[in-house]
Amino acid sequence: MRLLSLHVRNYRVHQDISLTFDPSRNLIGGPNESGKSTLAEAIHRTLFLRAKTGGGLRKEMISTHLGGDPEISLGFEACGHRWEIQKRFAGPKGSARLTHSDGSSFRDDEAETRLAEILRCDTQGGRLSASQLPLVWSHLWVWQGSSGEDPAAHARAHKDTLVQRLQQEGVAAVMQSATDQRVRERVGTAYAELFTATGKPKAGSKPEIARLQLEEAEAALLRARETGSRLEQAVIDHTRAEREIADADTALPSLRAGRGGTEAKLTQAGELKRMEEVHLRALESASLVLNQAAAADTKIRGFHQQAAGAREGLDPAEKKQASLAAEEQNARSTSETAAIAQRQSADALRKCRFHQDLAIAVSTAFEKSETHQRLAARHAEAEVIRDDLNILRGKLSQLPPLAAKELAKFRQLERETAQATTSLEAMATGIELVASNTTVTLDEKALAAGDFQILTDTGDLVIGNHARLRIRPGGGGSLADARARHDSARRAWSDALDHHALRDLDHAATVFEQRQSLEQQIAQCETRWKALGGEALAIELAAAKAALDAAEAEVRRRKEILGSGDSATPGNAVAARDLLAASGDNLAAAETAEASARRSAEHTRAALEAASQALQRHCDLIATSRQDLRDLETSIKVLEENHGDVAARQLSLARAREAEQQAATRLAASRRDLSALAPETLSADLDRFTRAIGRQEAARREAEDRRLTARTHLILDGSSDPGAEHSHALARCQAARELHASEQRRAKAIEKLHQLFSSSREAIDRSLVQPLTDRISGYLRCLFGPGAGIRVNLSEGGIEGLELIRTGDPAFGFASLSGGAREQVAAAVRLAMAEILAAEHDGCLPVLFDDAFAYTDPERTQSLQRMLNLAALRGLQVIVLTCTPNDYSAFGASEIRMGG
């Protein structure tokens, strides 16, 4: 189908316009609002909208300023002929006429019908036409603004035709038949019954049920086997237990016999052991008897020997005792002589001492007497001086006690009093009554004429009866002060004198000189008195008197002691001293003699003591020896009373030896018997037998228990035969396994069939769309270069999606392409589809692009023209409407300019 010419009248902006189409390439250029799109619409409506259509669609078409019904006449080629369709859109009065090139024509409805047949597309009319109309041939008619739409939708709309065309074109590609479809659906249904969407076995499906049944059957088989195993085990246990019981029964009698024998031997051994004890004790007592007898005998013999020895030793000891007694006696007499000599010398010494003491006492009495006389003389002198001193002191005490300092103070006070009197007199007022005929009184003392009064204090002068004058000397106050000071000084001065009872200052000075002289004399007397001994002298004198008295008393006492015989007493001190010297010599001689006698006495006394001790010791020794001997003799007597004499003892010793020998023999015999029984192994044997028997019996009991348990297991309730149950379970398991395998195989077969249908269908579809893909790719290579191509994704509904492939880039889905690329790819797809669909239209279809490349940049527009040219070369009639016709100068199209 190819457009040839167009004549439009009263259509929107067009009053009357005619144009002729190039068979291949058409470019209709013009600015906006110049009516390009209106032409595209006019052609489309002429072909597909019924002429009698009214309503909004018709109103759109009517030119607002021109009036008249829109009329269009379109010449075209189709079905091998030229046609002209003329339509006048006048609502119900609208008309259509289709004229064949041979002159025949069709009118109105017939024309519309015929046109639809030629175009293989229903014409639109009625209510839905407004919405449906733009969709008709929309894959060929690229309306302004729709160039970027996904062309897959167009492909789906024309799927059947496309597929049909492609199928005719393809070599091996054949479309699936209705039978194909049906069988495929059956297989799909069978698959869906068996598998889930993800290819997993479906719950509730036959293979799954078979699998569950198999599992159940296997579990049942396992249970049946376990039951069988339990029975078999019970049989084994029973058999084993019986064998063990038999073993125990075999072993037990001999073990029990062994134990009995051992027990008997043990009893025998016990008896022998007791006998051994008895024999041992007998031997021990026999030995004891023998030993005692032997010991007594030995002891008695020993005692006899000892007694003999003791008797022999006693004689020389007694001799020695006598000599020691003589020695002691000698020593005693010597000692007594020495003691007498010592006493005599001591008496002599005492006498000498008495004489010595008297001489000393006499000498001392003389000395004391002299001392007393000297002190008495000095005491008399001191008494004279003390009498003088007392007279002086009496004189001094009669004078007032006046010191130098006080005298100076008197002088000071006398001066001050004189000064105060002077100052008072200086201030005093003299009043003198010269003459008066009236009485004048001063201070109530009447003044006679010529009386002169010194007034030192305030005084009232009364003259007559009427005049009273107050006179104030010194003007008042200072006179009073002077008077006060004067009074005070006089009072102090008189007080001081009164204190010492002095008359005046001269008196005081005289007293003071007297006192000084007396005090000097007293001091001299005191010095002399003190030089004589002062207060102590009297005491000293008393003491000397006392000492003298004592010495004289001593002399008297000594004399009394010595007696009247020796009463010659020296008359003076010298004689006394001589006596003293003579007695001293006597005393020294007596002392020497006494010391010698004393030493001699001590020596002899020591010798006596030593002799006495020696004698005593020896006496003790002899006494002890004698006592020992007596004891020994007593012991011998006692022992011999008990053990008899020598003969008797010999006899009993022999008997004891024989008894011991017999006991030893019996003991050896019983020990020999005992050792023959090996008693040390017997109790171990008994333990061993007892243990073994215990074990055997325990094992037997245990085996009996196990046998009982096994028997319990072996006795069934008889409700079922485990062997039969096992056979049934096995058979059921086998059947389930076979069913499962069969269902599995069938499921696999269905799965395989399903897979083959899917993959085969896909292969067919793919080969079906291959020509379309090739064509689109051809166009895309014009635009994007040699590496460009398209992937067409198929689905149940046809083409599902388009992906642009470019060298070096990942594939892009249509929706993700840029606006420019989208409209270019869409154009390529439209052209390819048109190319294929053109087969039904004498190999040609018009493809109209109304401003379809608004987003395409000028550079890409150049390659775009290559693509459009390829479409034209492949037989399509390309009509491009553009507001920039200069961009398409390289297209080489027949160009129509509008509005210019």
Next chain:
Amino acid sequence: MPASVRSTADEASHDPAIGAPSDPGNWRLREKRHPSVSASIASMSVTFLHTADWQVGKPFASVRDDTKRHRLQQERLHAVRRISEFVAESHADFVLVAGDLFDSTHPTKSTVSAVCGAIGSLKVPVFAIPGNHDHAGPGSIWEQEFFQREQRELAPNLRVLLSAEPLVLDKAVIFPAPLLRRHEPGDPTAWIRSAAEDPALPDDLPRIVLAHGSVQGFGSMDDDEADASPAVNWIDLSKLPMDGLEYIALGDWHGTKQVGAKAWYCGTPEIDRFPKGEGNDPGNLLKVTLTRRSAPQVEKIPSGRLLWRELAFRFSDDASLDLLGARLDEIFGQRGDGHLLLLTLEGSLGIEASDRLESLLESWESRLIRLKLDQRVTIAPTDQEIAELTRRAGDPLIATVASQLVSQLDGEGEDAAIARLALRELHAAVSLNP
């Protein structure tokens, strides 16, 4: 000392398998109830029925259908009850059961009661030994109080021989070889080698060995016994003093089989498994007549009711499926009641044919008591089926998928199996009407 039923009642009553000591004279009384025993004394010959391997209570666990399983279990009991008919017909003095009365050492009470009831209905003395299935080990059924009570009340004619000692009857001497454990490590009949020499035993009575186990070449047929050592429960017939014995009554091998001049396996009275090996002849009793120092007279009496069949079929093409259908119809008619079938299928079938095979098998599984299937058929789409799926110009998707699956079909691995299954699923999906 051998136990003897001819001895005083007190002596015999000590055997726990006979009755409690409080029940003196029990055995003697029973003998009087069975006149056939005393009737044959004069001839000094004895007739008895030899049976074994009843295995009552066998679970048949592989049979999934409860009713059918119950039917199989009940048939074993019926077989025991039916023995009474043969006792009557053959005038047997007694019945010998050579082990495995029960399938297990712990049968249910109902099984015990049922077996005791069935034995009681036989009316003649029944002498039994424990076999490997119901051995007399610890806790065995024989010592359970419930069994002993039921035996006293329902089967007073039953005597379970638990001791390895000769039992002297009026007309025969029995040497029992009871199994006291599942796997007896030695020869359970070993004791008989010397015991038979005992001069105290009556010399005029035929002597019978009653044993359970395997002899050279024949032994336990239990699947679960496969791991047992061959020396276990092994009866060495060559060691037995055959000259002094008249008959060896054996149990364990489920087919009827003579294994020596005087030694027989009687087999199980009712078949309990699909027969293995050639010449296997189960489902019988043996009627034996003995006279001292004479060869035994043995007569086989068929007693089984259920038919255990085997069929192997190989599919050459899809059309041969119809042949199988025809063959099954031919064997079983329109009903399979009383039949069990082990069906081995081999060859290869197309998808559509294999679906039809499944329908066929479903029907027969329902009709037969048991259909045991050994399914070795490869389900491979035919060329035509492959073409139908892959050459679909109008359905490119199906064709593509089918082509990919077809390329994975070859091989024995799991992937190939899955691919085959997937192709079947695809075939089914395509075949469904829209």
